[in-house]
Amino acid sequence: MALTYHSVPEVLVDALPYFDIGYEDTGVRESALALVEEETRRYKPTKNYLEQLGQPNYHSFETEVMKNEFERLSNRLPMDMLSMKRYELPVPPAGKQTDVTAWNECVENSYAQLEHQTTRILNLELMWDYGANTWKIYNSALQTMLEQAQKQLLELRKRVQEINFQRKHEQTQAGHKLNSLEQTWVGLVSKNYEIECAIAELEKDNQNLRKRKEGKRI
Template sequence: MAAMTASTSDVQLDSLPYYDNDLDAYPQLRAVLNSQIAIELRNLLPKTPSQAPTNLSHLPPPRPLPSAESDPLLAAELARLEGKRPLRAGEKGLDTTRYAMPFPAEEDLDSVEAWERAYQSSLAQLEHQRLRTMNGTVLQQLGANKWRVENFAVENAIKRVENEATEVKDVVEDVNRRRKADQEKAGETLARLERRWQELVSGNMQLEIGCFALEEELAVLQARQREIQQRLQAAQ
């Protein structure tokens, strides 16, 4: 449809959706429009469920998700969880020894390697606790304020977007109101001109019919005149 402006005097309107009632006046058009929409949808939608829509061909293919068929470890773990069976000895699972403070076994009390492993584990635990304490301190000092600032920024952004959306909706409604008013005005003008055209065409047809009738009557009178002249000449 041609773009609508404040003044439609220099705009060629080829559609008046706020005024036209072609679908009501010509119900057969609805079937034609539905067939055109169906053809367009067939061009956009995939031929089979496994194919991607043609309008999404520019996007990268989706990443494959792990499945029990392709990953035997995942299949075994899913089966164990479904059966609610705990891990058996020797099965691979979450290694929790790194989070404990192991003590050498009684038979390894005299083993330097056992004490070395215990010492390394204790160092790891101490470092882990130090990091947790440091993170807790930083979180206590900055975490709450940081979240407040972020929440304040997010709330302001939400309010700004909502205000912009309201302004855009108002502009759209104003444009639609003006378009409706312009189209109704143009439709009334077109309807008035169409009625005037029909009246002129009807008048021209009546005038033409009257002219034909007068021509026939004139031809009859001329023939009558010739007949009378011939009679007069014969009488003289």
């Protein structure tokens, strides 16, 4: 099991996990971790790999309200209390009890409050009449979305399983082919060794014959 590095970022993984054996042998995990540790120690990144993406703008989505709230939180200031002034019906102050304009403003404020309460009552009546059906439609839409998401999940799981089966099949075939090629290589090496041994014997016999021939001449 080895990693062969070509031009970055291409990486050729020379391994057949579905076919290879010996991953659980003693010392294999330690050796792999040692290789990773060594490469990590030698690797010193000096390049910004996200440079082509530009500088991120983390504040582009912030509104003025959000900016003010973030500023309040950073300064550890308390949150403003909910103003109930719009729901109050104040009378004119003591100095304007006889001022008709002040009383008209109070009356107009009461009219606005009354209209607001009337609108709330109307919304409640609409909710009573149509709210249940609206929620049923909403729940039905959620159920449809859930079924679609579940269907997509099943399809993805099926695809992942098919890819794993395909990888296993391809790796098994490659493993058998590698074993066959290895056996052929071993056979050829053995034959070459036998031929070399036979040649050595023939050379030895040839030398002996030459020595005998030279001895007879003498």
